[in-house]
Every structure is written in C-alpha cells, then in structure tokens.
Amino acid sequence: MSKFTLPDLPYAYDALDPYMSAETLEFHHDKHHQAYISKANDMIGDAGMADATLEQAMVSAFKDPKHHGLFNQLGQHYNHLHFWNWMKENGGGTKMDGKLEAKIKEDLGGYDSFRDEFLKKGAGQFGSGWVWLAQDSASGKLEVINTPNGENPVVYGKTALLGCDVWEHSYYIDYRNARPKYLEAFVDNMVNWDYVAELFEAGPIKIAA
Numbered sequence: 001m002s003k004f005t006l007p008d009l010p011y012a013y014d015a016l017d018p019y020m021s022a023e024t025l026e027f028h029h030d031k032h033h034q035a036y037i038s039k040a041n042d043m044i045g046d047a048g049m050a051d052a053t054l055e056q057a058m059v060s061a062f063k064d065p066k067h068h069g070l071f072n073q074l075g076q077h078y079n080h081l082h083f084w085n086w087m088k089e090n091g092g093g094t095k096m097d098g099k100l101e102a103k104i105k106e107d108l109g110g111y112d113s114f115r116d117e118f119l120k121k122g123a124g125q126f127g128s129g130w131v132w133l134a135q136d137s138a139s140g141k142l143e144v145i146n147t148p149n150g151e152n153p154v155v156y157g158k159t160a161l162l163g164c165d166v167w168e169h170s171y172y173i174d175y176r177n178a179r180p181k182y183l184e185a186f187v188d189n190m191v192n193w194d195y196v197a198e199l200f201e202a203g204p205i206k207i208a209a
C-alpha cells in the first residue's frame with residue numbers, strides 16, 4: 001500500500017479558466033504532483049519514516065542533509081496538497097474573513113501592501129520556488145516570504161497560510177515567461193480566502209519533535 005496518494009482536485013479541471021487552464025491543471029496535478037508522491041513513496045521506507053506524518057517526515061528530512069532528496073518530494077507533496085485548495089473559481093481580491101483582514105492590516109499594513117509584497121517576492125524568487133503568506137509560530141506575526149524549490153514556511157517554524165507555486169510548470173502553458181501576470185491573476189482572481197481563513201483559525205501548526 002502506498003503511504004501517500006493523490007487527492008482529486010477540489011474543482012473541475014476547467015474551473016479556473018481563463019486564469020489557469022485545464023491543460024495546466026492536467027499536467028500540474030496529474031503528472032507533476034503524482035510524480036512527487038510516487039518518488040516519496042519509493043524513498044520513505046528506506047529513510048525509516050514510514051510511520052511519520054507527512055509534516056513530521058518533511059521537517060525531519062529537511063533537517064538531515066542525507067535525506068534532502070526525500071525532502072524535495074515531501075515538501076512538494078505538502079505544498080501541492082494545499083495549493084489546489086488555495087485556489088477556487090471566482091476567487092481572489094479582498095473578499096475575506098474579517099479577522100484575517102484585520103490581522104493582515106495589523107501585521108502587513110493592509111491588503112494593498114500584502115498584494116504588492118506577494119507579487120514582488122513571487123516575481124523575485126530566482127528560479128523555481130514558492131511565495132507565501134506565512135504566520136511565524138513563535139511571534140504569531142504574518143509575513144510574506146519566498147522559498148526555493150520544495151521548501152516552505154513549515155520547515156522554518158512557520159505556518160503556511162497561502163502559497164503560490166512559481167515553478168515554470170505552474171504558468172508556462174498559460175503565461176509563457178510572464179510570471180508577474182500569472183501572480184496577478186492568482187492574487188486577483190484565484191485565491192481561495194476561505195481556505196486561508198480556515199488555516200488561520202486553526203492556529204500555528206505544531207510538529208512534534
């Protein structure tokens with residue numbers, strides 16, 4: 001039995017069109033995400049982590065240089081599991097839960113500042129990676145950060161509230177090399193703020209040592 005399996009998308013393949021095409025989602029979900037899962041399943045037993053949760057295995061593998069190959073697969077599995085839920089049809093913009101909106105105002109200066117920073121850090125990530133709205137688990141403060149490859153806020157002791165995949169496979173079919181246009185479409189037309197609010201309400205994630 002495989003430890004990790006690919007969940008269906010929470011919407012139809014064409015639900016995000018024209019901002020993210022069915023063709024992109026077919027490749028990205030069915031091929032790319034599945035490949036991370038298959039490789040993680042192949043490697044996790046030899047790493048002695050078959051009984052760990054995804055989050056625990058991901059953080060342990062990140063901290064141990066000999067498991068970085070496994071970490072890349074686990075990190076990307078975690079990131080994509082959430083990524084599909086961070087988008088929805090008719091999403092994006094400022095329609096969000098009042099408590100989350102107030103927190104963004106308090107820590108980041110408001111929605112417009114959040115948007116500017118998210119677009120800037122997403123465009124500025126050199127090479128493959130992700131841009132995040134994260135919550136530091138110690139201070140509770142929201143921050144916008146970018147990370148390379150399969151890394152995410154969780155491995156740095158933060159909670160990932162929202163993330164956008166800026167690997168080329170996420171936008172090249174629809175936007176070619178125009179990553180900034182893809183990021184704008186993500187923020188303005190696709191973000192599922194209900195899911196972000198759900199993660200914010202759940203509070204900082206805690207990984208057992």
Ligand code: MN3
Pocket residue numbers: 028032080165167169170
């Ligand atoms: Mn991806």
